[in-house]
Amino acid sequence: MDTQLFTIAVFTENQVSLLHQISMVFSRRCLNIESLSVSACSIPGVHKFTITCKSTREMMEHVVKQIEKRIDVLKAFLHTDDEIVFQEVALYKVPTESVLKSREIEDIVRKSGARVLEIQPEYTVFEKTGHTVEVKDLFDRLQPLGLRQFVRSGRIAVTKAPVELVDEFLQTQEERKHKLNK
């Protein structure tokens, strides 16, 4: 069966226990979450989870439906990379001394499109945004030159669709509410 990396976007109410409710759909199928990023989205009170996971399309479709079945989940969407614009951010810490010693680090950093976030006498922190491979590439280059700390975020993504996909759901629900209260 063909496995590939999928991005799942989950829109939820901002409530306790949602992470648990979502992660248990993965763990009961023994699926490993590659990355996860959660924060408030543009709609008031709504949070967005962006999850990446390697699996088959069939498996991921079931997962999305079972996530969506949880009461406090508004809507979940399954995306492949071609349907979204995505990015991650990474921080790299190196001794300031190494940066000053040769031009090598500076060259690598400049070419990679990273930027300096902070310079202290002890250390310098660079920040890079990009796709996983780009972030990893900079890591591989800085590693032999004395990289002290490295961290990267989960993926965040927006769709190429012209609207926020969850809006449609919220609108139908608004209409339902209207009818119920009549």
Add this chain to the structure above:
Amino acid sequence: MSNKISGSEILIRSLIDQGIDKVFGYPGGSIIPVYDRLYDFSDKLHHYLARHEQGAIHAAEGFARATGKTGVVIATSGPGAMNLITGLNDALMDSTPIVAITGQVQSTLLGKDAFQESDVVSVTLPVTKWAIQVRRPEDIASAVARAFYIANSGRPGPVVIDLAKDAQTGVAEYIFQPCNFIRSYNPDPEVAHEIIDEAAKIINNAKRPLILSGHGVTISKAEDELISFAEKGDIPVGCTMLGLSSIPTDHPLNKGMLGMHGNLGPNINTNKADVIVAIGMRFDDRVTGDTKKYAPNAKIIHIDIDSSEFDKTIKSHLHIHGNAAGVLRRLTEVIDKNNHKDWNDSFSRHAKVEDERVKARETNASTPDGKMLMGEVVSKVSEAFSHDAILVTDVGQNQMFSVRYFSYTRPRSVISSGGLGTMGFGLPAAIGAKIGEPERNVVLFIGDGGLQMTVEELGMIMEYNVGVKIVLLNNNFLGNVRQWQHLFFNSRYSATPMVNPDFKMLANAYGIPAIDVAHRDQLDEAIEKMVSTEGAFLLNVNIDETDMVFPMTPAGHAVDEILLNATEYYKPV
């Protein structure tokens, strides 16, 4: 003057305002304040004290399954809450509306391993439709309203309200606030008329259509709609175990039960059908057998209220996401009146073989030692109650034989643990069913193993005079496991023989009259005595342990690969 009342009283008033007048439960330290208020409301809210929290929740399930109303169970924190887990999972699997209220330690102690603290929400989330912790009295009313709305709308299921002790003792104002809308939840999806038309077209063109009727038909009270639909299209119906009483047993279009121990006709014809209309069922592996060899000739139309069931195990050609009653009503309007006589008759051929090769052996047995077979006992009991009782089963051979040999005339007449197959479900579920439907006869068939799993609930029968008729199909074995050991494990009966107590004495100890039925000659009279006796009764029936349930599709085999007995597969001519 302040009109504030305690959180405990808010809870109780909320339950009463939800129309609840019966709850099942068991007290303990973290829920005493609720029980204290209950003391003053006992005329409006009757509490049934179980002997174990598992018994309480299965009783609530039986109540809910018999009535369609939401079952309520109350337990204390820690061990009390943990004893509910099996029942919550059972209710989730079988779409049973349950509101479980658990006491929780003082909110300031949460997370500190306080005495009898369990992380109830985390533990129960995977086995519930929804779970919430409430820490303030002012949040109780809305939590209860949401809980009832969620439990008994859409695809019903269990919900948990974990109530910290300070929420019970603190005070707040109470205003009843029913809930009929949650922004993130749509239990009543609209079905576009194009989809109905497309389904009708497929059904109208079918030569060999087959309806699979599941529990969803019962849950959405769509029995009349099912029958009108089947009759107009002249479409035969196969029922899942939980869907059995969705159409009367003697209806000419009812072709029997689907699945591992189902009837030959609907199972064989599943793989002959050119169109399958599956209603409120979820293609469980006990129904489909090997999914790769399932219904190869059929276009499948899947109707369900839970969209996560679509294409989960079986791919459908068309799925209709909606309430069974509404969808069936609309479908019936637009399908052609039809006639499928030859196709319908083809079921009779298989039924005839089953009658001759399986049922006759089971119901006209003549074992020399007088030990009885389960099938003959069940048929006689069904007959004695004019085929009109509520059947409750436990799990095992007793379950398979009783659903096969019992007959149904009314909806909501089968209560059995389907999805989870929970031994110990039967006795408390039967008690709950009888409490919910006191005017109906409730008959429980149960094995000697399963009875001992929740036997303590005989105490509820004693205390509340619950008139459940218990037929103990006693083979002194964990019969169903024995059957598998016999068929697939060289008859090595590892840990299945049971050393049993004197069940008659046990029943008598709880004030329940009982008869030992040792020999077939005593059976009719014993049943007669059970039927004519007011109140609860136990028949301890001496069952031949070598008897096995057939037909049987062994696990992993195709739905039409069916054993007629231990060695012979059915070969339709």
